[in-house]
Amino acid sequence: MIGIALNITIGMVVLATLLNVYRLIKGPDAPDRVLALDTLYINAIALIILLGITLGTRLYLEAALLIAVMGFVGTVAMAKYLKRGSVIE
Amino acid sequence: MNHWLTAPILIPLLGGILQVFMGYAPISLRRTLAMTTTVLMLVSAIVLLVLADDGSYRAYAFGNWQPPFGIVLVLDRLAALMLVLTATLALFCHIYSIGGADEGNRQFHALFLFQLLGLNIAFLTGDLFNLFVAFEVLLIASYGLLMHGTGTARTVPGLHYVVLNLAGSSVFLISVGMIYSVTGTLNMADLALQVPKVSGENLLIVKAAGMMLLVVFGLKAAILPLCFWLPKAYANATAPVAALFAVMTKVGIYAILRVYTLIFGDQAGELAGLGMDWLFPLALITLAMGVIGALGSESLKTLVAWQVIISVGTLLAAMSLGSEAGTSAALFYLLNTTWVVGGLFLVADLISRQRGTARDRIVTAPRMHNRTFLSTLFLIGAVAAAGLPPLGGFFAKLLILQAATPGIQMAWLWSVVLGGGFFTLIAYSRAGSIVFWRTVDGHVQDPGKLSGTVSVSAGALVALSVVIVILAGPITRYADATAAQLHNSDAYIEILKTPMVGEEN
Amino acid sequence: MFDRLNFPQPWLSVTLFVVWQFLSNDISGASVVMGLILAWLIPQLTQGFWPERPTLSRPWRMPGYLLRVLVDIVVASITVARLILSGRTPKPVFVSYPLELEQPMAITILASTISLTPGTVSADVSDDQRILLIHTLDASNEQDVIDAIKQRYEKPLLEMFQ
Amino acid sequence: MELAFALAIGALTASGVYLLLRARTFPVVIGLTLLSYGVNLFLFSSGRLATGGQPIIGSTSQYSDPLPQALVLTAIVIGFAMTAFVVVLALRNLADNEDDHVDGYQSEPKSRKKTEDAEVSGK
Amino acid sequence: MSLPLVVLLPFLGALAAPLFAQGGRTAIAIASSVPAIIALAALYPHWPTLADGGVVLHSYEWLPALGISFSFRLDGLSLLFALLILVIGLLIILYARYYLKAKENVGKFYSLLLCFMGSMLGIVLSSNLLLMLVFWELTSLTSFLLISFWNHKQDARRGARMALAVTGGGGLALMAGILILGNIVGSFELDDVLAAGDLIKSHSLYPVALTLVLLGAFTKSAQFPFHFWLPHAMQAPTPVSAYLHSATMVKAGIFLMARLYPALAGTEQWFYMVSFTGMATLLIGAYVAMFKHDLKGLLAHSTVSHLGLITLLFGMGTQLAAVAAVFHVINHATFKASLFMAAGIIDHETGTRDMRRINGLWRYMPHTATLAMVAAASMAGVPLLNGFLSKEMFFAESLQLNLPGFWAWVPPLVATLAGIFAVAYSARFIHDVFFNGKPVDLPIFPPHEPPRYMKIPVEILVFACIMVGVFPAISVGPLLYAAAAATLGGNVPEYHLTIAHGFNLPLVMSFAAFFGGLLMYSQRQRFFDFHARFKEIDEKAVFEAVISWLTTSANRLTSRIENGSLQRYATLLVISVLAVAIVPLTSLGVFIGENGLSPIDWPTLIGIVVLILCALATAVLHRERFYALVLLSVVGLLVSLGFARFSAPDLAMTQLSVEVVTIVLLMLALFYMPSWTPIESSTSQRVRDAVIALAAGTGMTLVTLAMLTGPFTSISEYFLENSKPGGGGTNVVNVILVDFRGFDTLGEITVLAIAALGIYAMLKNTVLTPPPGDGQGHAWNRDAYPLMLRQIARPMLPLALMVSAYIFLRGHNMPGGGFIAGLITAIALILQYIASGMIWTQHRVPFRYHNVIGLGLLFAVIAGAASYSFGYPFLTSTFEYIKWPVVGKFEVASALVFDLGVYLTVIGATLLALVSIGRLSPHSAIKSNKESA
Amino acid sequence: MSALTEYTITALLLIGGAFTLVGAIGLARLPDFYTRLHGPTKATTLGVGAIILASVVYFSFQGEGIGITEILITAFLFLTAPISANIMAKAAMHLGVDVMDGTRGSPWEQ
Numbered sequence A: 001m002i003g004i005a006l007n008i009t010i011g012m013v014v015l016a017t018l019l020n021v022y023r024l025i026k027g028p029d030a031p032d033r034v035l036a037l038d039t040l041y042i043n044a045i046a047l048i049i050l051l052g053i054t055l056g057t058r059l060y061l062e063a064a065l066l067i068a069v070m071g072f073v074g075t076v077a078m079a080k081y082l083k084r085g086s087v088i089e
Numbered sequence B: 001m002n003h004w005l006t007a008p009i010l011i012p013l014l015g016g017i018l019q020v021f022m023g024y025a026p027i028s029l030r031r032t033l034a035m036t037t038t039v040l041m042l043v044s045a046i047v048l049l050v051l052a053d054d055g056s057y058r059a060y061a062f063g064n065w066q067p068p069f070g071i072v073l074v075l076d077r078l079a080a081l082m083l084v085l086t087a088t089l090a091l092f093c094h095i096y097s098i099g100g101a102d103e104g105n106r107q108f109h110a111l112f113l114f115q116l117l118g119l120n121i122a123f124l125t126g127d128l129f130n131l132f133v134a135f136e137v138l139l140i141a142s143y144g145l146l147m148h149g150t151g152t153a154r155t156v157p158g159l160h161y162v163v164l165n166l167a168g169s170s171v172f173l174i175s176v177g178m179i180y181s182v183t184g185t186l187n188m189a190d191l192a193l194q195v196p197k198v199s200g201e202n203l204l205i206v207k208a209a210g211m212m213l214l215v216v217f218g219l220k221a222a223i224l225p226l227c228f229w230l231p232k233a234y235a236n237a238t239a240p241v242a243a244l245f246a247v248m249t250k251v252g253i254y255a256i257l258r259v260y261t262l263i264f265g266d267q268a269g270e271l272a273g274l275g276m277d278w279l280f281p282l283a284l285i286t287l288a289m290g291v292i293g294a295l296g297s298e299s300l301k302t303l304v305a306w307q308v309i310i311s312v313g314t315l316l317a318a319m320s321l322g323s324e325a326g327t328s329a330a331l332f333y334l335l336n337t338t339w340v341v342g343g344l345f346l347v348a349d350l351i352s353r354q355r356g357t358a359r360d361r362i363v364t365a366p367r368m369h370n371r372t373f374l375s376t377l378f379l380i381g382a383v384a385a386a387g388l389p390p391l392g393g394f395f396a397k398l399l400i401l402q403a404a405t406p407g408i409q410m411a412w413l414w415s416v417v418l419g420g421g422f423f424t425l426i427a428y429s430r431a432g433s434i435v436f437w438r439t440v441d442g443h444v445q446d447p448g449k450l451s452g453t454v455s456v457s458a459g460a461l462v463a464l465s466v467v468i469v470i471l472a473g474p475i476t477r478y479a480d481a482t483a484a485q486l487h488n489s490d491a492y493i494e495i496l497k498t499p500m501v502g503e504e505n
Numbered sequence C: 001m002f003d004r005l006n007f008p009q010p011w012l013s014v015t016l017f018v019v020w021q022f023l024s025n026d027i028s029g030a031s032v033v034m035g036l037i038l039a040w041l042i043p044q045l046t047q048g049f050w051p052e053r054p055t056l057s058r059p060w061r062m063p064g065y066l067l068r069v070l071v072d073i074v075v076a077s078i079t080v081a082r083l084i085l086s087g088r089t090p091k092p093v094f095v096s097y098p099l100e101l102e103q104p105m106a107i108t109i110l111a112s113t114i115s116l117t118p119g120t121v122s123a124d125v126s127d128d129q130r131i132l133l134i135h136t137l138d139a140s141n142e143q144d145v146i147d148a149i150k151q152r153y154e155k156p157l158l159e160m161f162q
Numbered sequence D: 001m002e003l004a005f006a007l008a009i010g011a012l013t014a015s016g017v018y019l020l021l022r023a024r025t026f027p028v029v030i031g032l033t034l035l036s037y038g039v040n041l042f043l044f045s046s047g048r049l050a051t052g053g054q055p056i057i058g059s060t061s062q063y064s065d066p067l068p069q070a071l072v073l074t075a076i077v078i079g080f081a082m083t084a085f086v087v088v089l090a091l092r093n094l095a096d097n098e099d100d101h102v103d104g105y106q107s108e109p110k111s112r113k114k115t116e117d118a119e120v121s122g123k
Numbered sequence E: 001m002s003l004p005l006v007v008l009l010p011f012l013g014a015l016a017a018p019l020f021a022q023g024g025r026t027a028i029a030i031a032s033s034v035p036a037i038i039a040l041a042a043l044y045p046h047w048p049t050l051a052d053g054g055v056v057l058h059s060y061e062w063l064p065a066l067g068i069s070f071s072f073r074l075d076g077l078s079l080l081f082a083l084l085i086l087v088i089g090l091l092i093i094l095y096a097r098y099y100l101k102a103k104e105n106v107g108k109f110y111s112l113l114l115c116f117m118g119s120m121l122g123i124v125l126s127s128n129l130l131l132m133l134v135f136w137e138l139t140s141l142t143s144f145l146l147i148s149f150w151n152h153k154q155d156a157r158r159g160a161r162m163a164l165a166v167t168g169g170g171g172l173a174l175m176a177g178i179l180i181l182g183n184i185v186g187s188f189e190l191d192d193v194l195a196a197g198d199l200i201k202s203h204s205l206y207p208v209a210l211t212l213v214l215l216g217a218f219t220k221s222a223q224f225p226f227h228f229w230l231p232h233a234m235q236a237p238t239p240v241s242a243y244l245h246s247a248t249m250v251k252a253g254i255f256l257m258a259r260l261y262p263a264l265a266g267t268e269q270w271f272y273m274v275s276f277t278g279m280a281t282l283l284i285g286a287y288v289a290m291f292k293h294d295l296k297g298l299l300a301h302s303t304v305s306h307l308g309l310i311t312l313l314f315g316m317g318t319q320l321a322a323v324a325a326v327f328h329v330i331n332h333a334t335f336k337a338s339l340f341m342a343a344g345i346i347d348h349e350t351g352t353r354d355m356r357r358i359n360g361l362w363r364y365m366p367h368t369a370t371l372a373m374v375a376a377a378s379m380a381g382v383p384l385l386n387g388f389l390s391k392e393m394f395f396a397e398s399l400q401l402n403l404p405g406f407w408a409w410v411p412p413l414v415a416t417l418a419g420i421f422a423v424a425y426s427a428r429f430i431h432d433v434f435f436n437g438k439p440v441d442l443p444i445f446p447p448h449e450p451p452r453y454m455k456i457p458v459e460i461l462v463f464a465c466i467m468v469g470v471f472p473a474i475s476v477g478p479l480l481y482a483a484a485a486a487t488l489g490g491n492v493p494e495y496h497l498t499i500a501h502g503f504n505l506p507l508v509m510s511f512a513a514f515f516g517g518l519l520m521y522s523q524r525q526r527f528f529d530f531h532a533r534f535k536e537i538d539e540k541a542v543f544e545a546v547i548s549w550l551t552t553s554a555n556r557l558t559s560r561i562e563n564g565s566l567q568r569y570a571t572l573l574v575i576s577v578l579a580v581a582i583v584p585l586t587s588l589g590v591f592i593g594e595n596g597l598s599p600i601d602w603p604t605l606i607g608i609v610v611l612i613l614c615a616l617a618t619a620v621l622h623r624e625r626f627y628a629l630v631l632l633s634v635v636g637l638l639v640s641l642g643f644a645r646f647s648a649p650d651l652a653m654t655q656l657s658v659e660v661v662t663i664v665l666l667m668l669a670l671f672y673m674p675s676w677t678p679i680e681s682s683t684s685q686r687v688r689d690a691v692i693a694l695a696a697g698t699g700m701t702l703v704t705l706a707m708l709t710g711p712f713t714s715i716s717e718y719f720l721e722n723s724k725p726g727g728g729g730t731n732v733v734n735v736i737l738v739d740f741r742g743f744d745t746l747g748e749i750t751v752l753a754i755a756a757l758g759i760y761a762m763l764k765n766t767v768l769t770p771p772p773g774d775g776q777g778h779a780w781n782r783d784a785y786p787l788m789l790r791q792i793a794r795p796m797l798p799l800a801l802m803v804s805a806y807i808f809l810r811g812h813n814m815p816g817g818g819f820i821a822g823l824i825t826a827i828a829l830i831l832q833y834i835a836s837g838m839i840w841t842q843h844r845v846p847f848r849y850h851n852v853i854g855l856g857l858l859f860a861v862i863a864g865a866a867s868y869s870f871g872y873p874f875l876t877s878t879f880e881y882i883k884w885p886v887v888g889k890f891e892v893a894s895a896l897v898f899d900l901g902v903y904l905t906v907i908g909a910t911l912l913a914l915v916s917i918g919r920l921s922p923h924s925a926i927k928s929n930k931e932s933a
Numbered sequence F: 001m002s003a004l005t006e007y008t009i010t011a012l013l014l015i016g017g018a019f020t021l022v023g024a025i026g027l028a029r030l031p032d033f034y035t036r037l038h039g040p041t042k043a044t045t046l047g048v049g050a051i052i053l054a055s056v057v058y059f060s061f062q063g064e065g066i067g068i069t070e071i072l073i074t075a076f077l078f079l080t081a082p083i084s085a086n087i088m089a090k091a092a093m094h095l096g097v098d099v100m101d102g103t104r105g106s107p108w109e110q
């Protein structure tokens, strides 16, 4: 049962990912792309977690944690770039 | 395992680390420490040369891991020769730099020492991937050094140099991946064992990888058509840096010599002599291009930079003869050309400082100060570089010409080398006569002072060409022995059986 | 030397120590020692980076608040999901919310809460930290939004932080 | 699986090379980054592809090849250092030439570009 | 020992000479003559041996690898030349003492002169051909410096360069020739080569070797068509001309022909090449000499002509001709040296060498005039003078050539014609200078006799001319015999050295030449008018034009190829890679190995498709730079996911962290850059680039496919097996990084450190003007440090540090390690910089990043070097499970210290790099009103 | 593993997946940037939170204890999502990104 649910969930997350990519390509504005990227990062966390469950190992969790951290910093940096130009000033 | 093998690596590394901490120390202290490091490095290189001269291979297994699993350093005659060559050049460049060229960047000495670190690793390592790492160390340091100094002229050539080398590094990695994917190993000795066993489609992969490696090494060595990044980058670099860079292209040459005698050497079965048939014509074209560039140079430093390419062409031409005699001749030439070209860069810089706004451009200018001294240095350098007697270059060229066996190859080699020598001679005589003799009235505003250390180091470096002649006997003997060792590298594989510490019995 | 042997941010040290024990998976002598070292060392290194630590007057109210927020998050998500799936055109509105909170951290918590809960996102804080600009996804009345937030979140926070 | 993976590496390489050949520093840097992604994946895959074979002793029964992973890790770090340097060099180029052309032109070199292209296409 | 000494002495003198420069000209002249005198003395004891046709050999091993030995050989021929070099050299030294002005750089002059003397002696005394070559090229070099002694004169510089180019170039040909000879014979020793004449001449490479050797000889001896350098070398001070063009430099080529005569001569090729060259040179030199108004120009062309004569004699190939050639070498040296010196005196005393202005000097300097006239008469071949004797022999030999039919007439006719010209120009030298009316506004007037001692060298030489002319057998007989014997390898023919051989055909020719010459001179105006109809070729201008054409076209070609276009260089690189890989790869084709393809799950497939799309999109849409950056982030994210998907958690984490830092870095740079990339490449170029890129991509795809499906075994089993027992960790990747291949990692962090240091240094003095607003024209937002971000970022730092510690400590056993931990810490700090600004954050960072980097590297090295103390190699790790009371079991691995080094280096380097860029930002310029905290 | 656990995990997974998807749909479908901002900040965060929770439950019943890493991730996500949203909104307002028709009030003009 978990297996099926896992597959369905993976399917939904992958679909979500595709939708994110759609928004990322479509834009129309830079903030939309940053937003899509940010969401993509979060979805990637989900994918990693799901991978871990599928493989039955927790060895990938730190990677997920890292995606969360890096996704946040990346988003912040990009957004700051858009409004301030200089990220570190 | 002989710990001396790590000395040429640890000395510049520790020296460099020390420099990192010393950013705000007085410059005199930094200089003293840096010079001490370089001197120690030279000492260690000489020790290794003495060790290597017994003709055996010495392996040093990092972490006490049996090769091919850990990384090994391997000392043989070639490695020792390269170490001494580099350390000697570095010493004089370093002395020159403390004459003031090291100012304006607190990290100059650190970069300088790290550069030496990278070079020494490259010469000693017995591991293909570690060779990549060594290349990266020496490259990144060279990027930093290249950008050292004031002015904007070096930015664009530096950018080109960096970008091309980054692309080259990618190719290197791809090649390593391809080779590993087939042979499952990275140790050069092990590769020498594995490559002959490769067959079928895997052979094609290794072949492609081997050829791509040749391109990578060719890029470092500045073989045509991959040499165009060099002239402007070198000509615009700060003098001691450019002089030190005289050895940078030789790393490419070294790598070719190492990899294509050991891994793709005579024993490599179907892959024996891989790429060597490409190399000979390319070498000659490189030489020709170098000569054309030298003839058309508008400044002394550019001229010397093209001389680097001439040297590369000549060296490779000799190497690609594929004979022991050819390799030996190439090694002899290598010593001479590296030091002399390094010295010429320094001399060109000294000249440039004495000529006001004309700098080192080959144009009429007011008569310079210290003309006799500088023109003598230039003369010695030019004679040695162009291969005129009685200096080292002449004997090197003789050896190279003699190494060819009669036939079409000899005809080509001789024509290009001798013809190239002729036009080089014209280039130098033209440049020298204009710069030193074709003067106009007036005098240079506020010429730079010619300090003792600076002149001595520049002079000493070109004068090494004289030393090479005096020691030509021992040097040729060593070169012969090195070539013989390279061409009969079966014993190299024995390093795989080096006993580790604690398991001697 | 010994004057550095203090814990400049005790709460932080406690948090670090506890989290470390969880991270270490099993509580052993080694993990305790390590936890103590970290609980001491990290605040020493970072205390300068957190100069304006919030003053919580009633910290015990925090868990309750968090629980409320958690529930609201779920509810909010369902609401938003409904709206998204319904295909109905939302009626968004920018709301200027007058802040009563003054501590920056308190404002941040409020703004974060707003962002995580029903159809609202804190878009900006005014330069003088008096007004919060909120984008509401689907609301008919601006004042309702303000009142709800004031009642549900700012009040408790005011109590905690003042 | 292998085909898809190979195509991904091919696409990264192709994009990277194309951008490497552009005339401005920024796309060149992007190109080098893409190229290094491709190269890293390639080097990684020289130990073959495995699912759930993380080389942590005791975590699985079949381990993937750890050596290429270590090599790629090194390559990533070195690549990062290099990229950082080249980015800064690009900045320096911008500062020195007031233009981010890879050849450091001062503003509009239209005529120059044209002849260059003509020369190239003339071959 | 004495032979090497003879060669060495002048060089030692050259080193010493400048030391005497302060003592004045006399001192230095005396000092300079000492080596020559000693050398003469050293040669003297050998004379008995040589007179009997013996040979003296002194040989020392030098470079056996090259076939070069330090061997010297003295026989009649070399003795003759050595004497010429030394004796005339001594005279020149004396002469130059008076010729040079006190303010000139006499030290340099004498030093170079002695160098040149030594080189010449080296040529003639070397017993090893390669050694001879060394000295040969040295004469080119030293003569270059001598000719350009007055280097402020353009003509002197050009003349010198021309001489160097021609003779130096010829030297290269000679080098090749000698190498071939050595190759044929198997030795470069003269004795061996001379003994192997038959072997050489029958060898298939003989024509090549001969041509190359003769090229060397002809260029040096100014034979047609290489003769042009010699007259222009007259720009040298006269002592130099007198020396170089009478006895030494130009005679080197002649010497070479004489020296190798037994080895090379006697074939048809030799005959045609040498005699025809000689003949042409003889005529052309003689003809041009007639029309030169420059005194030295006349002499120079006459030299060319006489060299042609000697060459022609050697070319004839008969033994008597060779004897005549050797004889003429002596005679020409004596009269020509004296003539040059006389010309120098005239130049010295009148200030000009233009014969149109110099007239009637007999009145002013009768002594000099007498000497010059005798020497000139010898040059003309007037009986009772030495020039007559060898010319008679020449005429005689020209009649002996057995050429078929009409051709038999050619040599005697040419000889006579050349004789006529010789008489004519000699007559001109005498008449035009010493008589022919009054001087025409001389710069120095009236001219006087030179100082007494300046004339002595001339007197000695003129005396020699007369002595040889009158008493040939006594004066020069034994020397000539010994020289001829040495030249011919012992087979000296019968010949008689007497004043006259009676009335014979050669004498008729001499008379014809004499009167013909006088007639020609009397009708000189007609000839001048005739000659004036031809445009004179200025060889120097031609040479300069050629050189300048060479340099400019080389420059043009270079700047065309090396055009400073990175795009071109990069294209060349990519194409090179493709070119070398294409052959193996096309043979590979679409190859799927024996392991075949494995099925793909669709999430992975979609991931890969997205990856491919985004990668391609980055390339296609790269002009909008920020967009490209976002796409690049996606690609990076997917690559990390790929690493995780294919069992590499460490890689996934590393890639992720590095990618974000890279993106931040790129944005830091992008701030200053245009946000759009303009279209600069033409469509065709873009298409071409796309094709190249596609080829590269296809190649990579094919290789990857073949690689992934092939069978595989690697050394990695070892790592898996030994990671835990040997390295003390279960994360094999980490154990490889810090232990098995720790040295790679040491290199890697060094790279990182160097990059950061380099970046720091590079940006230290860089000034960049930030754009006032973004690409769309919006001014930048005022809010630099948003409140919420600040509030969250600050407590995040301690947490991040703890996570770093966690990731770091577990790295040896679980995914993680120093590198990733370092990046997390770095990112956490970067967040502080972003949220609160440079100044605020920098103020709170308690250390310099340089020191962090240094410390990191130091830790790594110390961890590695610790093993030394146990006698283990560098980087040998050790780990211990220490049981502490209370604490319990605790693993201590030295690799952890190494990893700590990695951790610190990463932090230091990453932050130093980013902060260096951040520092460029002029945060005061667009200061935010919210900048507080 | 008990059936209850299985149901819990299954439910959490499906809820998580569904919310994630809904968030993405919102991102793709909603008419302007500001409305799209709501999807990820709430639905996606919650969705991923649920999936993480599933992981916690899954592994804790595998006998590996409560996973603090998962909790850290979740906490981090909830902590940062509002900040990201805030700073992105600020960027959008700065750039003057279009708002959909019918939006009342207006973003601040900076």
Ligand code: NA
Binding pocket: E354, E355, E356, E357, E358, E359, E360, E431, E432, E433, E436
């Ligand atoms: Na006259």
Ligand code: NA
Binding pocket: D070, D071, D073, D074, E736, E737, E741, E744, E745, E748
């Ligand atoms: Na490594």
